[in-house]
Amino acid sequence: MSSIKLIGLRKDFGQETVIPDLNLEIHDGSFTVLVGPSGCGKSTTLRIIAGLEKPTAGEILIDGKNVADVPPGKRNLAMVFQNYALYPNMTVRSNIEFGLKNKGIVKKKRDALINEVCEIVGLSPYMERKPGNLSGGQRQRVALARAMVKKPRVFLMDEPLSNLDAKLRASMRIELIELHKRLQTTFVYVTHDQVEAMSMGDSIVLMNEGVIMQHSSPKAIYHDPQNVFTARFIGTPPMNVFEGMLEDFSVGFRPEKVLFEKPEDVKHLVINGKVITREQLGATINYSVETKYGMMMVHTDFDTEQTKCTFYVPVSALFLFAKDGTRCAFSDTQLKTLLKL
Amino acid sequence: MDAKASPLKSRCWWTGLLSHLKGYLLISPAIALLCIFTIYPIFWLIHSSLYDGSLISKKRNFIGLGNFTTLWNSIDFSQTVWNTVIYSVGLVIALMILSTLVAVWLNGKMQKRLNSLTLAAIFTPHIISLVSVSTIFLWLFDPKIGAINYVLTLFGLPNCPFLASSKTALFSLVLMMIWKGLGYYTLLTMAALQGVPKEIYEATAIDDVPKIRVFFRITLPMISPTLFFSTIVCTINSFQVFETVNLMTMGGPVNSTNTLVFQIYSDAFKYLRLGLASAEGVVLLAFVVVLTVVYFAFLGKRVHYQ
Numbered sequence: 001m002s003s004i005k006l007i008g009l010r011k012d013f014g015q016e017t018v019i020p021d022l023n024l025e026i027h028d029g030s031f032t033v034l035v036g037p038s039g040c041g042k043s044t045t046l047r048i049i050a051g052l053e054k055p056t057a058g059e060i061l062i063d064g065k066n067v068a069d070v071p072p073g074k075r076n077l078a079m080v081f082q083n084y085a086l087y088p089n090m091t092v093r094s095n096i097e098f099g100l101k102n103k104g105i106v107k108k109k110r111d112a113l114i115n116e117v118c119e120i121v122g123l124s125p126y127m128e129r130k131p132g133n134l135s136g137g138q139r140q141r142v143a144l145a146r147a148m149v150k151k152p153r154v155f156l157m158d159e160p161l162s163n164l165d166a167k168l169r170a171s172m173r174i175e176l177i178e179l180h181k182r183l184q185t186t187f188v189y190v191t192h193d194q195v196e197a198m199s200m201g202d203s204i205v206l207m208n209e210g211v212i213m214q215h216s217s218p219k220a221i222y223h224d225p226q227n228v229f230t231a232r233f234i235g236t237p238p239m240n241v242f243e244g245m246l247e248d249f250s251v252g253f254r255p256e257k258v259l260f261e262k263p264e265d266v267k268h269l270v271i272n273g274k275v276i277t278r279e280q281l282g283a284t285i286n287y288s289v290e291t292k293y294g295m296m297m298v299h300t301d302f303d304t305e306q307t308k309c310t311f312y313v314p315v316s317a318l319f320l321f322a323k324d325g326t327r328c329a330f331s332d333t334q335l336k337t338l339l340k341l
Numbered sequence: 342m343d344a345k346a347s348p349l350k351s352r353c354w355w356t357g358l359l360s361h362l363k364g365y366l367l368i369s370p371a372i373a374l375l376c377i378f379t380i381y382p383i384f385w386l387i388h389s390s391l392y393d394g395s396l397i398s399k400k401r402n403f404i405g406l407g408n409f410t411t412l413w414n415s416i417d418f419s420q421t422v423w424n425t426v427i428y429s430v431g432l433v434i435a436l437m438i439l440s441t442l443v444a445v446w447l448n449g450k451m452q453k454r455l456n457s458l459t460l461a462a463i464f465t466p467h468i469i470s471l472v473s474v475s476t477i478f479l480w481l482f483d484p485k486i487g488a489i490n491y492v493l494t495l496f497g498l499p500n501c502p503f504l505a506s507s508k509t510a511l512f513s514l515v516l517m518m519i520w521k522g523l524g525y526y527t528l529l530t531m532a533a534l535q536g537v538p539k540e541i542y543e544a545t546a547i548d549d550v551p552k553i554r555v556f557f558r559i560t561l562p563m564i565s566p567t568l569f570f571s572t573i574v575c576t577i578n579s580f581q582v583f584e585t586v587n588l589m590t591m592g593g594p595v596n597s598t599n600t601l602v603f604q605i606y607s608d609a610f611k612y613l614r615l616g617l618a619s620a621e622g623v624v625l626l627a628f629v630v631v632l633t634v635v636y637f638a639f640l641g642k643r644v645h646y647q
Contacts, residue, residue, distance in 0.1 A: 052543050073549025085540035089562040098558070099548035150548075 002063045002153035002186050003028040004049060009058035011044055011210075018044050019210035022058070026203070031180045031187040033201030036233070038192055041210040043158055046190045050079050050156050062153065073102075077154040078147035082162055084139045086131040086146075092118075093127045096146045103150075117148045120179075137168045148183070157189045161196065173200055194234050198222070206230055228252070228325040237286060237297035241321065244293050246338060249320040249328060255286070255299035257317035260309075267332075267341045269313040271296070275306070315341065383626070390619035397613055408620035417596060418604070422624070424511060425600045429579035431515045432522075436575055437568060439519065440526035445560065447527070448534045460531075464524030471521070475588040478517045479504075482589075504590055507597035514585055514598060526571050533567035534560070573636040577629055601625045 009022040019041045026032045034042040047053040049060060051072035059066050067075050087095050093114060100110045118124045121141040131139055140160060147155055160176075161169045177200055180187050191197055197204050198218045206213045206221065206229075214221055214230040225231035225239075231252055232238040241252040259268070273289035273296065287298040289309060298311060315335050320328045330338065358365070390408055394401025412418045443463065447456050466474065481488050482503035490500045503513040537560065545555045561568075583602040586592060592599035592607070601621065609618035 050543075050547060052546065071549075072543075072546045077547070079544070079547050081540045081544065083538070083540060085538065085544040087541060087544070087559060089559070098545075098550065102548060102550050102554070146544075146548075 004154065004186065004188070005059075005061040005064075006045070006049070007059040007061065009045070009048065009060070010056045011041070011048065011053065012056045017210065022210065022212065024205060024212060024215070026186060026188060029184050029186055030203045031177075031189065031201050032203045032205060033189045033191060033197040034205045034207060035191055035194060035197035035201075036207035036213075039209075040207040042190045042192075042205075042207050045207070046156055046158055046188060049154070049188060050077060051075055075154075076150075076152055077156055078150050078152035079156040079158065080140075080143045080147050080160045082159040084131070084143040084163075086139060086142055088131050091128050091130055092123060092134070092142050092145075095131070095142055096149050099146065099150050113149050114145075117145045120148070120182075121145045136164050137172070140164060140172065144179070148179075152185070154186045154188060155183075157187065159191055160189075162191070162193070169196075176200060194236070198234065206233060208233075225319070226327050228321045228327075231319060231321070231327070237299060239319070240296040241319075242293040242296070246320070249322060249338075252319040252321060253313045253317050255297040257313060258298045258300055259312045259314065260300060260302040260304075262312055263314060267315045267336050269315070269318070269339065269341075270310065271313065272308075272310050275304075275309055315339070386619050386622050386626070389616060390623045391616075393614075393616045395613040396609065396615050401616070404616070408616050409623075411617060412620055412624065417599070418621070420596050421599045421601060421604045424596075424598060425580060425582070428511055428515060428582060428600060429576055431512075432518050432579045433572055433575045435515065435519050436522050436526050437572055440523055440530050440571070441561075441564075441568065443523065443527045444530035444534055445556070448531055460524070460528070462524075464528060466521045466523070467525040469521070471584045472588060474517065474521055475585050478513075479589055482513055482517075504598075505594065507593075507595045510590055510594060510598045514582075514589070517585065518579070518582075522575070526575065529567055529571055530564060533564040537563045569636070569639060573632060576632055580625065580628055580632070601628075 004024075004026040006022055006024040009019055009024075010017070011019040022041075022045065024045070034045060036042050044053060048055050049062075051067070051070065055068065058068075060068050062075060062077075087098060090098065096114050096117065097110055100113065105113070115124070118127065121144050123138070123141050123145055126134060126138060131142065134142065140163075143160070157176075161172050164172060173196060176187075176189075189196075189200065197206075198221075201218060203215070204218055204221050205215045208229050213233075214226050216224070221230060221234055225234065228241055228250070232241060235254055235256075237255045239252045239254050241250050243250045245251050253269075262268075262270075271289075271291050271293075273291035275287050276290050276295070277286075277288045279286040284299060284301050285303060287300070287309075289296050289298055289311075315332050318335060318339075320330055320335070320338075322328050335341075391403060391405060392401045393404050393407065447460060480486075484490060484500065484502045484505045487503070489503070493500055502509055504510045541559060541563075542555065545559060550558075581602050582600050583606065586598055586600055586603040587606070590598040592603050602625065605618045605621045605625065608614045608621060
């Protein structure tokens with residue numbers, strides 16, 4: 001159990017600055033997810049916490065102690081890699097045991113620890129196999145077990161589910177959430193998948209080009225995005241953000257907040273358009289609609305084959321953003337006057 | 342076999358051959374060359390090892406295993422075999438250890454430019470002709486005017502007779518071949534090292550595994566298929582050492598650098614004892630066959646990639 005604090009972190013790769021100036025506080029026992037598009041510096045941040053990458057400048061505090069010069073092995077943390085990084089020439093047991101042996105733990109205690117974690121992740125029948133003879137999901141479990149057995153202060157995970165198929169990924173997601181509940185340890189999890197981030201994290205750090213765009217709970221990041229980037233990154237399809245309706249602001253609304261029946265009691269926008277494409281997802285449908293403000297996405301269970309359509313957006317579902325992309329908070333009454341409704 | 346396939350198969354055995362005729366035609370030149378220049382000579386070698394006879398006379402008598410008995414009882418020949426084995430084992434062990442160490446060193450976080458410079462420097466001897474190398478080393482090794490002894494003298498060290506003494510001649514040849522072969526085997530090992538995923542080393546860093554343990558438990562097993570390949574190739578090559586012996590020592594002094602292939606050459610073309618030379622050839626063949634079999638037997642077990 002540990003808190004992590006990054007202060008004034010900077011990382012250059014040669015001439016290129018990947019992270020200009022990062023300040024981040026990860027609370028003890030939290031499940032923090034670093035999410036963002038590829039190349040946003042999330043993995044680099046994780047690797048700096050792990051000690052695999054040296055920061056160009058800045059401090060890394062774990063439990064208040066600067067660990068910038070402490071080698072990775074002495075930081076008392078564990079890491080799960082994207083491609084698992086298992087030792088291919090060792091059995092499952094040896095893979096898990098390898099880190100313990102170096103800590104000088106006696107054989108009897110090692111066996112007890114290994115059996116305990118293998119019970120949890122369900123590896124017991126495969127102990128004498130080599131990684132080459134395991135499926136992707138099983139390898140993932142070995143990587144998890146190897147991390148767990150060390151009882152680290154912090155778990156670092158670098159896109160651990162991205163090599164699994166969709167079904168397995170969904171079930172592993174739930175298992176990881178359960179694991180976090182059981183262990184109560186700090187988890188730092190890197191992913192580019194917003195669904196993973198939203199469903200697993202209790203604290204989400206959204207990054208872009210080495211800068212934190214927003215750090216908040218999944219609920220807040222969805223309902224209260226602080227900038228256009230956050231608003232458009234979280235949510236599928238992304239939020240519609242368009243200009244031309246107001247002079248100084250761009251207006252946004254989420255595709256799933258659209259109504260096809262005219263609401264009687266609430267103020268709303270009315271938008272006319274032409275349906276260009278239609279994706280039947282099952283219960284719901286995605287339409288892309290051409291309007292006078294540009295292309296818009298609509299996500300609804302309203303089923304129509306017509307090309308011409310009119311939809312309504314309640315004022316409470318609208319977001320306003322300034323020209324520089326930052327969110328401008330307005331009350332519904334202010335919005336009504338602005339939009340002259 | 343399903344019912345449809347069996348009448349086709351039973352129609353005639355040569356329909357299969359006929360339908361693949363084009364393929365067989367295309368490989369026939371290669372097969373013919375292989376038969377003429379490799380397969381046939383092997384049988385001819387075994388055949389003539391059972392006769393006495395010489396290169397200049399057509400008359401020869403069947404003597405069964407007589408040539409082999411002669412070899413078995415010859416102290417000189419056992420010395421030759423022994424020399425070859427010592428030379429090969431010494432060279433292989435030295436080359437494998439040194440090339441692995443150099444490869445690991447060059448693969449580390451050093452100056453990139455310095456690394457490629459070093460690699461180029463140690464690889465260059467590999468592309469120099471063995472004849473030139475031998476000539477150069479004849480001079481370098483010279484006990485009186487040689488450069489190596491000159492350097493030794495500068496540091497106040499005793500001079501070494503190198504090729505002039507039966508005690509150091511074989512060792513000198515090994516030394517020269519290490520110089521020549523190091524770059525090649527280092528390059529092979531480096532390629533293997535670069536095939537080890539970086540994340541595995543990162544995992545060991547997080548597991549706090551000491552460097553020396555990482556080398557023996559991770560690196561070495563991961564590159565073992567390449568090391569094994571190098572070992573076998575190097576052994577087979579060293580068993581057939583000839584040029585250096587012929588150019589530098591002629592098997593001397595006092596038979597101390599006489600090796601199998603040089604012995605075969607001497608017996609066949611100097612003493613014209615073709616039968617005996619063939620028998621020696623069979624002995625060499627046996628050594629190489631055993632090594633190759635060992636290589637293929639172990640190769641399958643040594644691979645543990647995913």
